[in-house]
Amino acid sequence: MLHLNKDIRIQTLRASWTKGMAVDVLRLDELHPVVSGNKWYKLKYHIEAMIIQDREVMGTFGGAYSNHIVAVAFMCRFYGIKSIGIIRGELPQRLSPTLIQAYKLGMDLQFVSRTAYQNKKEIQDRFDKSIYWVREGGYSLLGMLGAANILKENDASQYSHIICACGTGTMMAGLLFRALPTQQVIGISVLKNNTALESDILRLLPKELSDTKITLFHDYHFGGYAKHPPALIEWMKALWQECNVPTDIVYTSKLLFAVKDLIEKNYFTAKDKVLIVHSGGLQGNRSLDPHILPF
Numbered sequence: 588m589l590h591l592n593k594d595i596r597i598q599t600l601r602a603s604w605t606k607g608m609a610v611d612v613l614r615l616d617e618l619h620p621v622v623s624g625n626k627w628y629k630l631k632y633h634i635e636a637m638i639i640q641d642r643e644v645m646g647t648f649g650g651a652y653s654n655h656i657v658a659v660a661f662m663c664r665f666y667g668i669k670s671i672g673i674i675r676g677e678l679p680q681r682l683s684p685t686l687i688q689a690y691k692l693g694m695d696l697q698f699v700s701r702t703a704y705q706n707k708k709e710i711q712d713r714f715d716k717s718i719y720w721v722r723e724g725g726y727s728l729l730g731m732l733g734a735a736n737i738l739k740e741n742d743a744s745q746y747s748h749i750i751c752a753c754g755t756g757t758m759m760a761g762l763l764f765r766a767l768p769t770q771q772v773i774g775i776s777v778l779k780n781n782t783a784l785e786s787d788i789l790r791l792l793p794k795e796l797s798d799t800k801i802t803l804f805h806d807y808h809f810g811g812y813a814k815h816p817p818a819l820i821e822w823m824k825a826l827w828q829e830c831n832v833p834t835d836i837v838y839t840s841k842l843l844f845a846v847k848d849l850i851e852k853n854y855f856t857a858k859d860k861v862l863i864v865h866s867g868g869l870q871g872n873r874s875l876d877p878h879i880l881p882f
C-alpha cells in the first residue's frame with residue numbers, strides 16, 4: 588500500500604485533436620494511487636522540516652473530498668508521523684471515500700462546523716503548540732520548492748510549454764521556479780473566479796522572478812470547483828478510450844480539456860512541444876458511482 592513508483596513515464600498523447608503537434612503527458616498520477624503526484628512533491632519538504640525540528644504531529648485542513656487531506660495522511664503514515672486532519676463540516680452520516688482512506692491511514696479526523704472552520708488560528712490554538720501545521724491545500728514556500736523538483740526529477744527541457752492544473756497555484760509556482768527561461772508555463776484554474784491566483788503564485792516566487800509573466804486560464808472550471816457535469820464525464824470517457832489517459836473530476840479532466848480547446852483555437856504553433864503535467868488526483872473519482880467511469 589505504501590509502495591511508490593518512481594519510474595514516472597512521459598506518455599505521448601495520440602489523439603485526433605492534437606493536429607499532429609507534439610503533446611506529451613507526464614504521468615505523475617502513476618507515482619501512487621492515493622498520494623497524487625503533485626501532493627507528494629508539495630509535502631516532502633514539510634516532512635523533512637518536521638523531522639529536523641523534531642516535531643511529531645502534522646496537522647492540516649481540508650474538505651471531505653480533499654486530495655490534500657488524504658495525501659497528508661499517506662505521507663505521515665509513510666514516514667511514521669502522526670497526522671491530524673481538521674475537516675470542514677460536521678461529522679456526516681457517511682464518510683466520503685477520501686476520509687475513509689485518510690482514517691485507514693491513521694489520520695485523526697476532527698470535524699468542525701463550517702463557521703468555526705473559517706478561523707484556522709482559533710482551531711490551532713486548541714491543540715498542542717508542538718504540532719506542525721500545513722495550510723489548507725499545502726500552499727507554502729516549501730510546497731513550491733518541492734513542486735519545483737517535478738522538473739528536476741523529470742527532464743522537460745525539450746518542451747516549449749508546460750501546462751498544469753491550479754488549485755492554490757503552489758505547483759505552478761514550483762514549475763515556474765524551475766522551468767527554463769525559454770519555456771512557458773500555463774496554469775488552468777479549476778476554481779471559478781479565483782482572481783487572487785496570480786498574486787498567490789507570485790508571492791511564492793523569489794524577488795528575481797517577480798516580473799515573471801503568469802499565464803492563467805480561468806474558463807475551464809466546468810461550473811466551479813469539483814463540479815462535474817455530464818459533459819465533463821463524457822469527455823473523461825472519450826479521453827480514456829482514445830488516449831488511455833485516466834483523469835480525475837476535479838483537476839486533470841479540466842486540464843486536458845483546456846489543452847484540447849487551446850489546440851483547437853490555435854493557441855499553439857505547429858513547432859511547439861507541450862508537456863501536460865498529470866498531477867494525479869484519481870482517488871477523488873471514488874466519490875462517483877462505480878459504474879460511471881470505465882477506468
Ligand SMILES: *Cc1c(COP(=O)(O)O)cnc(C)c1O
Nearest residue numbers: 654754755756757758866867868
Ligand atoms: C491538489 C491538486 C492540484 C492543485 O495543486 P496546487 O498546487 O494547489 O495548485 C492539481 N492536481 C491535483 C490532482 C491535485 O490533487
